[in-house]
Amino acid sequence: MRWLLIGAGYSAQTFAKLIGGEAEAVFGTTRDRSKFDMLEAAGISPLEFDGSSIHAALAREMSEATHLLHSAAPGDGSDPLLSLLETSLAEAMPKLRWAGYLSTVGVYGNHDGGWVDEKSACLATSKRGIARIDAERQWLDAGNADGFTVAVLRLAGIYGPGRNAFTKLETGAAHRIVKQGQLFSRIHVVDIAAAIRHLAMRDIGGIFNLADNEPAPPQDVISCAAELMGVEPPPEIQFEDADMSPMARSFYADSRRVSNARLRATGYELAYPDYRAALSTMWRDGRWR
Numbered sequence: 001m002r003w004l005l006i007g008a009g010y011s012a013q014t015f016a017k018l019i020g021g022e023a024e025a026v027f028g029t030t031r032d033r034s035k036f037d038m039l040e041a042a043g044i045s046p047l048e049f050d051g052s053s054i055h056a057a058l059a060r061e062m063s064e065a066t067h068l069l070h071s072a073a074p075g076d077g078s079d080p081l082l083s084l085l086e087t088s089l090a091e092a093m094p095k096l097r098w099a100g101y102l103s104t105v106g107v108y109g110n111h112d113g114g115w116v117d118e119k120s121a122c123l124a125t126s127k128r129g130i131a132r133i134d135a136e137r138q139w140l141d142a143g144n145a146d147g148f149t150v151a152v153l154r155l156a157g158i159y160g161p162g163r164n165a166f167t168k169l170e171t172g173a174a175h176r177i178v179k180q181g182q183l184f185s186r187i188h189v190v191d192i193a194a195a196i197r198h199l200a201m202r203d204i205g206g207i208f209n210l211a212d213n214e215p216a217p218p219q220d221v222i223s224c225a226a227e228l229m230g231v232e233p234p235p236e237i238q239f240e241d242a243d244m245s246p247m248a249r250s251f252y253a254d255s256r257r258v259s260n261a262r263l264r265a266t267g268y269e270l271a272y273p274d275y276r277a278a279l280s281t282m283w284r285d286g287r288w289r
Contacts, residue, residue, distance in 0.1 A: 001019075001022070001066050001200075002023065002025045002064055002065050002066045002067065002095075003016075003025070003026045003065065003066075003068070003069065004029075004065035004067070005027065005044065005069045005070075006049065006068065006069070006071065006072050006080075007028075007030075007070065007071040007073075008029055008071075009071060010158065010160075011071060011102060011155070011189055011192045012102075013028075013042040013044065014189045014190065014192065015192070015197070016028065016042045017193075018193045018197060019193075019197055020042075025045065025064075026043055026044050027045045027046075027047055027065070028044040028045070028046060029046075029048065029049035029058065029072075030048065031048070031049065031050045031051070033046075033048055047061060049072075051072065051075065052084075053084065062092050062093050063092070064095060065093060065095065066095050066096060066097050066098075067096070067097065067098050067200055069099075069102070069196060070099065070102065070139070071101075071102035073128070073131075074131040074132060074134065078134070078138070079135045079138050079139065082139070088145070089145075090145075096146075097148055097149065097203070098149045098151070098200050098203055098205070099139065099142075099143065099148060099150050099151070100151045100196050100199065100200065101135070101136060101139040101152050102153050103132050103136050103152055103154045103155065104129075104154060104155055105154045105155065105156050105185060105209060105256070105258050106124055106126070106128070106132065106254070107124050107129055107133050107136070107154060108120055108121075108122055108123060108154075109123030109124040109125060109129060110123060110253060110254040110255060110256065111123070111254075111255070111256040111257075112255060112256075113182075113183050113255045113257065114256060114257065115257045115258075115259050116258055116259065117209065117259040117261065117262065118154075118207040118208065136152045136207070139152060140152060143205065149203050150205050151196075151199050151200075151204060151205045151206060151207075151208060152206070152207045152208070153196065154207065154209050154258075155187060155192060155210050156184070156185035156186050156210060156211035156212070157184055157185065157186040157187070158187060158189055158192065159186055159187075159189070159275075160190060161282070161287055161288060161289065162288075162289060163189075164225070164279070164282065164288055165221050165225035165226075166225050166228075166229060166279070166282070166283065166288040166289075167288065167289065168222070168225075169222070169225055169226055169229060169233075169234075174225075174226075174234055175234055175242070176223065176233060176234050176235065176236045176237065177219065177237050177238075178217070178219050178236050178237065178238055178239060179238075181255060182218070182252060182255050183215045183216065183217060183257055184215060184216065184218055184251075184255075185212070185256070185257065185258035186221075186275060187210045187211050188212070188271065188278050191210065191212070191270050191271050191272055192210055194271060195208075195263060195268055198268045199268075202266070204266055206262075207262075209258050209259060209260050209262065209263065210260070210263065211258040211259075212260065212270060212275070213260065213270065213273045213274050214273070214274035214275065214276075215258060216274075216275060220275075221275050221279075224275065224279055228279055228280065228283045229283070
């Protein structure tokens, strides 16, 4: 397998570390050349891609890649890679067999705390949510047209080393904001990486939710981490009284429980089935920073 990672951020770097020993090569893109050293530390050969053009080095690697992982955010209603192609994707990537597109459970919008699965209506109303829905469709259409497998992976809230309730408590950034009936789903970055490998190795395509088994109110996660650390959790703040940015507040507009039944039906078993198991393991092993 020769991998190309478009948008080699947190999840893609974790994935690269997982498959580095079994892949022929792993290339990945970033907008910022100053991040080249970080990508190399993750076992990624870095390429620059700012979404405005496909330069020769990227085009050359596209022509050789057998597997693609795409996590770059869409632009104004269009995918930043597909929109730049002057030919079909099959011509630009003739060896491509499997592509994973990292989307978000935000495409479901608000379901008033009800369960959603891959057949549920996508009710997103935000500009970024609608753009993700459009990009998902573009990738599924490209796979159908050009004969390669596409897996659209809708990610719940991502956490893991360096990004978790412990680090928020340590830096004073943790808040327990309470909104009646509010539920969030989440997924550990290790499960994102392992699920991608699981699907790619089996050439499985379609739409999959990547979420753990237990949607929960966000304040409960902070309380659990504080108990493990042996510190007092921050006081609860009612949502109406919270001082939040418009972006942060927008996340509380949607409440839903995200089902992972379809992913588990493929035979994938979560390493971290809920936030308590994950936080307990991370704290015990000291691998939360």
